[in-house]
Amino acid sequence: MEIIADVLVIFFISVGVILSVVAALGLVRFPDVYTRTHAASKSSTLGVLCILFGTFLHFLLIENHFNTELIIAIAFLFITSPVAGHLIGRASYVSGIKLADVTVRDDLKGVIGPKVNKKK
Template identity: 65%
Template sequence: MSTGVVFSLVTALGLIRLPDVYTRTHASSKSSTLGVLCVLLATFIHFWLVEGIFNTQMIIAIAFLFITAPVGGHLIGRAAYMSGIKVAEETVRDDMEDALAEQKKKLMDNKTTEQ
C-alpha cells in the first residue's frame, strides 16, 4: 500500500513539475498506473489473507487497468502531437517529426497518382 502511495506522489509531482504535455502524460500514465496497481494489489491481498475473500473482480480490475492506462496515455500524447502542440525546449530529439513528414509525403504522392 505504501508503494502505491509513493508512486501516486511521484505522479502528482510529475504533473506539477514537468514542462510539456508529453512528459506529463508519461508521468501520469506510467507512475499512476503502478501506484493504483499497488493499492489494488494490497487491497486484494488484505481481503484474501485477512478476510478470507478471494475477489476475482479485483483481479479483473488490475488486468484492465494495466492494459488500458498506458495505451490511453499514448493516445493522448499522439493526439496532442497531431494537434500541433510543441514539445518542450529541453527535448533533445523528435522522432515523430520525421515520421509525420514522411506520412504527409506519401499522402500527397497518392493524391497526385489518383488524378
C-alpha cells in the same frame, strides 16, 4: 501468519501511495503535455496497481475472501491506462502541440504530424 500478511499489505499500499505522489509531482513539474502524459500513465498506473494488489492481499490473506472484482480491475487498468496515455500523446503530437524547449530529440518529426508531406 497474520503479521506477515499485514506487512505485505502495508508495503504494497505504501509503495502505491508513493508512486501516486511521484505521478502527481510529475504532472505539476514536467514542462509539456508529453512528459506529463508519461508521468500520469506510468507512475499512477503502477501506483494504483500496487494499491489494488495490497487491497487484494488484505481480503485474501486476512479476510479469507477471494475478490474477483479486484483482479478484473487490475487487469483492466493494466491494459487500458498505458494505451490511453500513448494515444493522448500521439493525438497531441498530430494536432501540433509543441515539444518543450529542453527536448533533445524528436523521433516522429517528418513521420507523423500536421506538417508531413503526404504523397499521392
